[in-house]
Amino acid sequence: MSPDHQHAGAPTISEVAAAAGVGRATVARTLGNYGSVSDATRAKVLRAAERLGYQANTLARSMSTGITKTLGIVLADVANPFFSGVLRGISEAARQAGYDAIILSTDEKLELERDAIRVLLAKQVDGLVVASAAGRSDDVSHLSNAIERGMPVVLIDRLVDGLDIDSVVIDNREASRAAVSSMIQNGHRRIAFAWGPVTLSPATDLQQMHSILDEALWSDGERLRGYLDALEEAGIPFDTALVTHVLKNERQATRAVGGMLALADPPTAIFTTETEATVGALRALQTHNLRILKDVSLIGFDDSPWAAVMEPPLTMIQQPMRELGATAAQQLLARIGGDTSEPKKHVLPSTLLARSSDGPVPSHARR
Amino acid sequence: MSPDHQHAGAPTISEVAAAAGVGRATVARTLGNYGSVSDATRAKVLRAAERLGYQANTLARSMSTGITKTLGIVLADVANPFFSGVLRGISEAARQAGYDAIILSTDEKLELERDAIRVLLAKQVDGLVVASAAGRSDDVSHLSNAIERGMPVVLIDRLVDGLDIDSVVIDNREASRAAVSSMIQNGHRRIAFAWGPVTLSPATDLQQMHSILDEALWSDGERLRGYLDALEEAGIPFDTALVTHVLKNERQATRAVGGMLALADPPTAIFTTETEATVGALRALQTHNLRILKDVSLIGFDDSPWAAVMEPPLTMIQQPMRELGATAAQQLLARIGGDTSEPKKHVLPSTLLARSSDGPVPSHARR
Numbered sequence: 001m002s003p004d005h006q007h008a009g010a011p012t013i014s015e016v017a018a019a020a021g022v023g024r025a026t027v028a029r030t031l032g033n034y035g036s037v038s039d040a041t042r043a044k045v046l047r048a049a050e051r052l053g054y055q056a057n058t059l060a061r062s063m064s065t066g067i068t069k070t071l072g073i074v075l076a077d078v079a080n081p082f083f084s085g086v087l088r089g090i091s092e093a094a095r096q097a098g099y100d101a102i103i104l105s106t107d108e109k110l111e112l113e114r115d116a117i118r119v120l121l122a123k124q125v126d127g128l129v130v131a132s133a134a135g136r137s138d139d140v141s142h143l144s145n146a147i148e149r150g151m152p153v154v155l156i157d158r159l160v161d162g163l164d165i166d167s168v169v170i171d172n173r174e175a176s177r178a179a180v181s182s183m184i185q186n187g188h189r190r191i192a193f194a195w196g197p198v199t200l201s202p203a204t205d206l207q208q209m210h211s212i213l214d215e216a217l218w219s220d221g222e223r224l225r226g227y228l229d230a231l232e233e234a235g236i237p238f239d240t241a242l243v244t245h246v247l248k249n250e251r252q253a254t255r256a257v258g259g260m261l262a263l264a265d266p267p268t269a270i271f272t273t274e275t276e277a278t279v280g281a282l283r284a285l286q287t288h289n290l291r292i293l294k295d296v297s298l299i300g301f302d303d304s305p306w307a308a309v310m311e312p313p314l315t316m317i318q319q320p321m322r323e324l325g326a327t328a329a330q331q332l333l334a335r336i337g338g339d340t341s342e343p344k345k346h347v348l349p350s351t352l353l354a355r356s357s358d359g360p361v362p363s364h365a366r367r
Numbered sequence: 368m369s370p371d372h373q374h375a376g377a378p379t380i381s382e383v384a385a386a387a388g389v390g391r392a393t394v395a396r397t398l399g400n401y402g403s404v405s406d407a408t409r410a411k412v413l414r415a416a417e418r419l420g421y422q423a424n425t426l427a428r429s430m431s432t433g434i435t436k437t438l439g440i441v442l443a444d445v446a447n448p449f450f451s452g453v454l455r456g457i458s459e460a461a462r463q464a465g466y467d468a469i470i471l472s473t474d475e476k477l478e479l480e481r482d483a484i485r486v487l488l489a490k491q492v493d494g495l496v497v498a499s500a501a502g503r504s505d506d507v508s509h510l511s512n513a514i515e516r517g518m519p520v521v522l523i524d525r526l527v528d529g530l531d532i533d534s535v536v537i538d539n540r541e542a543s544r545a546a547v548s549s550m551i552q553n554g555h556r557r558i559a560f561a562w563g564p565v566t567l568s569p570a571t572d573l574q575q576m577h578s579i580l581d582e583a584l585w586s587d588g589e590r591l592r593g594y595l596d597a598l599e600e601a602g603i604p605f606d607t608a609l610v611t612h613v614l615k616n617e618r619q620a621t622r623a624v625g626g627m628l629a630l631a632d633p634p635t636a637i638f639t640t641e642t643e644a645t646v647g648a649l650r651a652l653q654t655h656n657l658r659i660l661k662d663v664s665l666i667g668f669d670d671s672p673w674a675a676v677m678e679p680p681l682t683m684i685q686q687p688m689r690e691l692g693a694t695a696a697q698q699l700l701a702r703i704g705g706d707t708s709e710p711k712k713h714v715l716p717s718t719l720l721a722r723s724s725d726g727p728v729p730s731h732a733r734r
Binding site for chain 1: 452467472675
């Protein structure tokens with residue numbers, strides 16, 4: 001494909017100029033709403049632009065007021081049901097305000113996030129909602145530069161170090177602590193945690209684990225901190241063998257949890273922090289011929305419709321996905337509307353949806 | 368929010384002009400790459416634009432060549448795992464060619480699809496991949512107008528009547544026929560179909576059903592035709608009571624399938640055509656205390672990771688989601704690159720992934 005090939009796309013300024021019988025600069029002045037153009041010429045250009053289907057209104061509005069009625073949404077992974085739920089909330093709230101939402105997915109890759117921000121700025125959106133893939137020590141100048149240039153940005157699902165801007169999250173640490181505590185109250189002391197932060201040098205003690213957490217994606221770090229909080233409250237020593245550090249995909253989760261189940265002292269309960277980790281853990285149980293509840297308890301993050309039709313139905317931490325999305329969109333729209341108040345951190349409540357995948361330690365697993 | 372409120376967004380042409388010490392028209396000529404500008408002035412403007420972070424390159428490239436290196440993707444529902452898989456395939460293929468993909472989701476609503484096309488044309492994408500929400504008799508001028516204006520468009524997942532353009536689909540009718548036939552070979556004669564086309568006046572006979580199919584979304588129609596083909600092959604009379612016509616959400620599927628399970632002559636097998644229909648059917652079985660395979664067989668469209676960890680694991684029709692997406696992106700990129708050959712219809716193979724949710728009619732259900 002040759003980069004200078006001119007495809008027969010939307011009408012160009014030249015075509016509008018030819019149709020109106022004026023020069024290109026006149027068309028640019030008219031449609032861009034600047035410089036001096038006589039009323040008669042302006043009418044001629046607008047008629048030609050309309051006849052050819054030139055996107056005159058949007059462009060003119062955009063160039064004269066800076067408002068394009070479009071929000072840019074950057075999500076880490078639209079294939080994750082959590083983000084599809086969030087997206088629905090954003091889109092609905094945007095639509096109600098007469099805005100469109102255009103979406104880019106970054107597959108949890110920071111370089112794709114940088115690219116996405118560049119694209120959205122070029123496409124002249126009015127503001128951004130971002131679920132950033134940035135770890136605590138990553139360079140986030142792509143975000144801070146956009147913010148410095150006056151682009152309103154609202155963070156969703158994840159805080160980003162060094163960015164003191166609006167955000168919409170749940171209390172991941174507390175949600176995680178409560179779920180793990182409920183397992184401990186059921187007698188579990190060997191509780192697997194999938195997923196821990198991705199690292200090639202897993203922690204060998206609690207101190208190293210805290211250093212890893214300092215570098216992790218905010219939500220990952222918070223969820224593991226909640227797990228550690230629950231252990232500490234109950235006086236249960238931290239065992240590095242029960243935390244995964246693998247790449248975040250289902251296959252790796254299956255392998256890592258499978259490895260734990262093969263330990264001499266295997267976990268009697270599993271806590272999973274994302275949908276794919278939950279599916280990976282379920283596959284590992286299946287492979288090891290272990291049944292949920294009867295052999296191993298399980299609680300996961302992010303309820304999905306299928307979790308309710310599993311046998312037994314899965315106990316899950318439910319995030320208010322639509323409400324998270326709607327809150328982010330509304331906060332962003334307020335900023336676009338001129339709200340210059342202090343940055344707001346919206347912390348929405350999550351729910352531990354008790355079903356039947358967690359219970360007492362089975363007698364055959366007691367020691 | 369006042370529409371003429373000017374927020375402090377990306378630098379404007381005026382700001383670049385002020386910083387460069389030239390007039391706005393000069394900046395427009397320089398960045399738009401038209402008219403006459405001296406080399407010294409051009410350099411001054413470009414330096415100022417760069418200093419201010421003006422998106423000069425993209426805009427200049429777009430205005431001079433018409434190519435923005437962006438694909439517009441319009442999907443019926445990004446929350447549907449099928450479309451998230453497709454999206455991944457599109458994004459990967461686009462990225463490999465140096466293109467970005469921006470996405471709009473239409474929630475299966477035609478008016479939102481019209482809006483999405485308008486937005487993407489205004490944002491000057493180079494081409495469109497569209498999974499259209501249009502039924503057979505709907506007005507699709509939003510698509511035909513874009514095509515007439517030279518915008519390359521590739522249809523994915525669904526053909527649209529009256530648009531003779533590139534498309535990427537599976538053979539829905541044959542996939543459906545093969546799945547239902549395999550159930551018939553297992554002895555089933557009462558096979559429920561969820562979802563049939565949405566209509567307020569369900570068919571009372573086969574002829575009426577065919578009229579409904581003529582109006583339906585293409586893929587919906589094809590899947591039901593495959594079901595009817597399999598029945599006809601086996602000489603099984605069509606029973607309207609076994610086809611749902613409800614709104615397409617999980618709750619409606621649960622209710623409709625539940626109603627069938629309560630019939631005097633209930634289905635012994637269920638064929639579901641989408642993920643939400645599958646979950647709805649599973650819920651209905653749960654409510655009626657019926658177990659998959661032991662009481663009722665089930666085959667569904669669109670494999671998901673969780674289907675493999677169900678007990679028993681679900682037999683599913685697997686579409687090559689990533690490959691569908693990648694093929695659509697590649698076809699679109701070829702058109703953007705100047706390929707003017709005849710429209711191509713890519714029909715990719717699907718797979719009936721045999722697991723353990725379908726089997727013989729249980730003896731207690733035989734009559």
